[in-house]
Amino acid sequence: MRILILGGTRFLGRALAQLAVAQGHDVTCAARGVSGTAPAEARFVPVDRDDPDGLAPLAREGFDAVVDVTRQVSHARHALAALANQVGHWSFVSTVSVYADNTTPGQNAADAPVLAPAPPDVDGPVGADNRWYGECKVSIERLVRERMGEDRSFICRAGLIVGAEDPSDRFPYWVRRLSPGGEVLAPGRPTDRVQFVDVADLAGWLLHAAGTRLTGTYDGSGPALSRAELLAGVAAGLGVADPLLTWVDQDFLLARDVREWSGERALPLWVRLPEWGGLMDRDVRPALDAGLAVRPLSDTVRATATWMAAQPAAVRQGGLDPADEAALLGEWHAVQDG
Ligand SMILES: NC(=O)c1ccc[n+]([C@@H]2O[C@H](COP(=O)([O-])OP(=O)(O)OC[C@H]3O[C@@H](n4cnc5c(N)ncnc54)[C@H](OP(=O)(O)O)[C@@H]3O)[C@@H](O)[C@H]2O)c1
Structure with a gap:
């Protein structure tokens, strides 16, 4: 052709x-x-x-x-x-x-x-x-x-x-964040839908x-999955067993100026619900029936991680920085325990 x-x-x-x-x-x-x-x-x-x-x-x-x-x-x-x-x-x-x-x-x-x-x-x-x-x-x-x-x-x-070669800070944030292990701030609910x-x-x-x-x-787009499946799948693709995810309520995050979707102080791929509940939960059966083949998430994770390691300067830095994440987790635990 x-x-x-x-x-x-x-x-x-x-x-x-x-x-x-x-x-x-x-x-x-x-x-x-x-x-x-x-x-x-x-x-x-x-x-x-x-x-x-x-x-x-x-x-x-x-x-x-x-x-x-x-x-x-x-x-x-x-x-x-x-x-x-x-x-x-x-x-x-x-x-x-x-x-x-x-x-x-x-x-x-x-x-x-x-x-x-x-x-x-x-x-x-x-x-x-x-x-x-x-x-x-x-x-x-x-x-x-x-x-x-x-x-x-x-x-x-x-x-x-x-x-690989994703110019945004969205999926690469989760690959970067889940690879070292440790406690990870997971936004919203485990059942929230994500799609990509x-x-x-x-x-x-x-x-x-x-x-x-x-x-x-x-x-x-591929079929929607839950955010828990996404984060567990990213961790698994990186070889991280049983990631320590702390699910933090969306209203708590929004009240502390944590931002949605991408960019500075954002938790990428997270959008407020129910307002954005349709964005990453579309019916893609017609595309799958028309030939869109979807590889396992672990393959996507490995391709992304390999590219990030090979070309670190090309990877856009964004999302919540580690100090802000730790402070938010501390505050969340204090509220839960108090
Ligand atoms: N990324 C996402 O998550 C996402 C989600 C939904 C939809 N999309 C869509 O998916 C597509 C992504 O495409 P992409 O990643 O290949 O590239 P892109 O980010 O849309 O880049 C635009 C392309 O057009 C070329 N271009 C821009 N201005 C030009 C000009 N004046 N003359 C000639 N060429 C020009 C650029 O090359 P040069 O600058 O070298 O000229 C580049 O190759 C876009 O249509 C986007 O809207 C993306």
Whole structure:
């Protein structure tokens, strides 16, 4: 298969390019080369998609499949204008951030309501809080369906992506935190749901989709599991038996300015409930039925840990620092004992 990856210089796009090369495909990555590098075995075409004609060098080439990871509406519009006529199948990597309802568990991509598209003067996410991210992805999904038609387009709404080369501090926090053992602050309840997808599994599914001309709109995520299963699974993958988890009530954490999801003073992958109860508890049966294969958690943990050990400078530091965690645990025990 002749495949064009619009991106390919970091995380998912790079993993996709690596896997596509390994499977024997003819792989082109088109990006600026600012975020990183494409795999050496892939052909790299430097392009700047901020330039409306930036993809002109590729416009006369035919591709069996394109995979685009963009967040910028204009990037998608220009790419479709330049390439759609010469492409057999177009995959767009969207996000579960397109959904309007983050509260209700068990929703399905087929009928869950999405946000309104981005206003005309908004082209991409803005600011540290990524304002308009979901709306821009909704706009791009529409452009792809309009230009490629339902019979040539695959919309993959990725959930949290984890694994080697993860540029975020989310999954790597738990790998770092659980590896030395000792008492670990576990947020919320053991039964709270978490959901994610291994970057290599997602890459594999995107290639499967391109190869089989899969069309339609799906969530790209693995099945939800409990937070207890997640933390025990991460520990097991690291070879840590019986991690000492202390479950701390969400209201206690919120009252002490412990933050959700990612970033400074955050407990990654933790979101307040019930407000965010739908974010990591989506019904992904359709994706599994359509070829998404999910590897064991221990494989994801080992791939992440191996990468973290090999490239420590690339690992984003974030989350609760050890002194804050110890202070919070001390206070929690005092409250429980008192
Ligand atoms: N990470 C998650 O947990 C998560 C969750 C849900 C959905 N997603 C979605 O999953 C995808 C992740 O994709 P990813 O990890 O491959 O990459 P990414 O973080 O979205 O990177 C964007 C890619 O586009 C390229 N690019 C950016 N500006 C460009 C420009 N002006 N001209 C040409 N190329 C440009 C970048 O390369 P250069 O900078 O080198 O040009 C890079 O390869 C995204 O679509 C994201 O929205 C992610």
